[in-house]
Amino acid sequence: MAEFLTPQHEDFSKWYNEIVLKADLADYSPVRGCMVIKPYGYTLWERIREELDRRFKATGHVNAYFPLFIPQSFLSKEAEHVEGFAPELAVVTHGGGKKLDEPLVVRPTSETIIGHMYAKWIQSYRDLPVLINQWANVVRWEMRTRLFLRTTEFLWQEGHTAHATSDEAMEETMRMLNVYTDFAVNEGALPVIPGRKSEKEKFAGAVATYTIEAMMKDTKALQAGTSHYLGQNFAKAFDIQYLDENNELQYVWTTSWGVSTRMVGAIVMAHGDDHGLVLPPRLAPIQVVIVPIWRKNKEKAAVLAAARNIEARLRGLVRVKLDEREGLSPGWKFNDWEMRGVPLRVELGPRDIEREQVMIARRDIPGREGKVSVPLTALETTVQTLLDTVHQALYQKALDFRESHTYDVKTYDELKEAVQHGFARVLWAGDGEDEEAVKAETKATLRCLLAEPAETPGKCVYTGRPTDQVAIFARAY
RNA sequence: CGGGGCAUAGCGCAGUUUGGUUAGCGCGCACGGUUUGGGUCCGUGAGGUCGGCGGUUCAAAUCCGCCUGCCCCGACCA
Known part of the structure; x- marks a missing residue:
């Protein structure tokens, strides 16, 4: 048979670029870093959307829509947030032929504008919780882009909730992480590892970020969804307060969570083979x-x-x-x-x-x-x-692949070797600088920290400090 | 933003080194016929400011300069 597609083992990156184009999922746009999602790819996204949306509704959420443009000053209200996003903002300085008094940021995410609105809407504990999701496009001026995996503009959903207590917000954060996991497994046939991001890797402005990590066929990791516990960071930045039962003013506790068109890339790279795409039956536009x-x-x-x-x-x-x-x-x-x-x-x-x-x-x-x-x-x-x-077989195959490329390692030398071939599952007690050092030497990052402690505690693979915390390290998209 | 590569028909490429008359090939596309159990075959045809601007020259796809875009690798990131 003639080659219609670069084999994965020859050049996985090339295989990916070719299949996205040849399977009619997307095309390059005349604007750098942007993509046109073609009908076949968009139908796949619609399927993802339908299944996620169904789950959001089932967990009590409603959809709304917030504006694309955000006053620039909003971004700077939360210190970490502005620092995290400043470099990748697209800013509108002119409108209607005139220079704007205040530039408008094209949303990179909507915590700020939604926080602003929530401050208006929430007065009483009776107004809580607020459980809103929006389907939207966002823009992040990335230096390097790839179809579906990282584009300047991408589509996603972002849930934004506000709660009366920290516990409720944390419960929501975990609920949505579970929703994402359930979606990945049962619709995408995509085995994922849920876990918490390290301080270094967490969302700018979050107290804690949770993630689902999947293994692609080149053994690299891909973050397929995130759920953030925002604590009171945005509540305080945007003054989202309510009166509790005792007539005392309290700040709300918020969460946010998102899955993007990157999920399409995850599905392509987790199941595809040398003949092309292999779509999970429940999401396939044509079954x-x-x-x-x-x-x-x-x-x-x-x-x-x-x-x-x-x-x-x-x-x-x-x-x-x-x-x-x-x-x-x-x-x-x-x-x-x-x-x-x-x-x-x-x-x-x-x-x-x-x-x-x-x-x-x-x-x-x-x-x-x-x-x-x-x-x-x-x-x-x-x-x-x-x-x-087929769904079960795809899931099992992907799971077997991940398991056979996941290595429990005890030493840093072993970690260095393991991340060349897949996931390294290690005991970890390092900090951000230690992560940085590992990354500099191995190109692998801390993908997530597992909720479950190790059965047998031991020494951190890098620092040697005693710990029972398990981490996954891998090269990642 | 640094390093590398590429830019010639819708796609993939040859031609560029060593400047020369009408810029080719494969696939695809249109039409006619033939065919169809794992990428049919034949014929006819349409389709090009050779990425852009400028320079050298009698003459530029080809040499020189500048610019732009895309891809890959790195730093940054869902």
Whole structure:
């Protein structure tokens, strides 16, 4: 077979760039660092959005929309926040042909403007909690960009909640981390490690940042979602106060949490193979593609009729597409849909019609081994079962991959070696400077600190100090 | 912002070293026919300010200068 795609082992980065373009997920825009999300990629994002949104609603959240433009002064109200974002802000200085009195920042995230509004809206403990999410675009002027993984403008959701107590806010923070984990596993077939970010890696302005970290097929880590416990930092910066039951003025406790279009990149890099995308069935824009096969023109009508019948039977049950394109051979279409990662392919030709069956090919198992013949009577049930099977198989495969590339190491030398091949799981008691040193030497960063203490405490892999805190180190996106 | 690479048809490239008349090739695209169980075949055709500006020259895709953009690596980051 000719090469349509750079093999992953040859150049993973190149493979990624090619597949994003060839699978029609996105295209480069005329503006540096920005991307056009094409319909196929956008539909995938819509699926992600639908499944996340469903979970947000189920946990009591409502959607709202806050403006793109933020007065520049807002950003500086929270010291860490401004420091964290200042270098990557896009600033509007002119409007309507005139220089603005105060420049407007294009939101890099909305804590500040939402904090400002919450201060207005929240008066009493009866107003709490406020549980708002917004789906929006944000802009961060990144030095180096990659499609979906890091673009100047990207799409995301950002939840912003305000609570009466610290405990409630922390509970919310963890609830949403769990929502993200559940989404990643059950929709994306993406095994993730939930954990807390180190002081060095946490969100600018947060008291604590929690993350879900996934392993990509090049063994690098990718942060797929974050949930921040903001304490009273923004409440104090924006004066968000309420009167409690005792008529005493209190600052609220806030959280924020987000998942971005980067999730698309995570899915591409966690499941994709040398034939192209491999999409998790529950998120795939098209779950089942039907490729009709005919040899002679006189066969065409019968095959197409049968194919349309199958499409009609599956429609409503799954997201199905019948590929009626003319002039393309079945083999060409097979490869085309494999490139696009469609989980199941139904092949239907004269032989199948004669035998009252179809061939169903699984995207996650390339070639003949992934094909089964299915009697027409069992079409619907088999398709639905297979979609679940593929989901499970993808999850298990990704999990096995991560596990076989995760190393429990005891010494710094071992860590240095381990992060060249995957995740290093270590005991850690170092500080930000120690992390910096590890990064300078290994290019690996502290991805997250696990909630569970080590079963057998020991010495920090770097400082030698006694600890039971477990950390994951890895090279990361 | 530093280092490297690239810029010629929609995409991928050759041609540039050593300047020379009409800038080629593959894929894709359009049309006609043929075909279709793992990227069919034949024919016809459309498509180019050779990234931009300036310079050298009788003559520039080719040599020189400046600029711009993109990709990769690094610093920064979801």
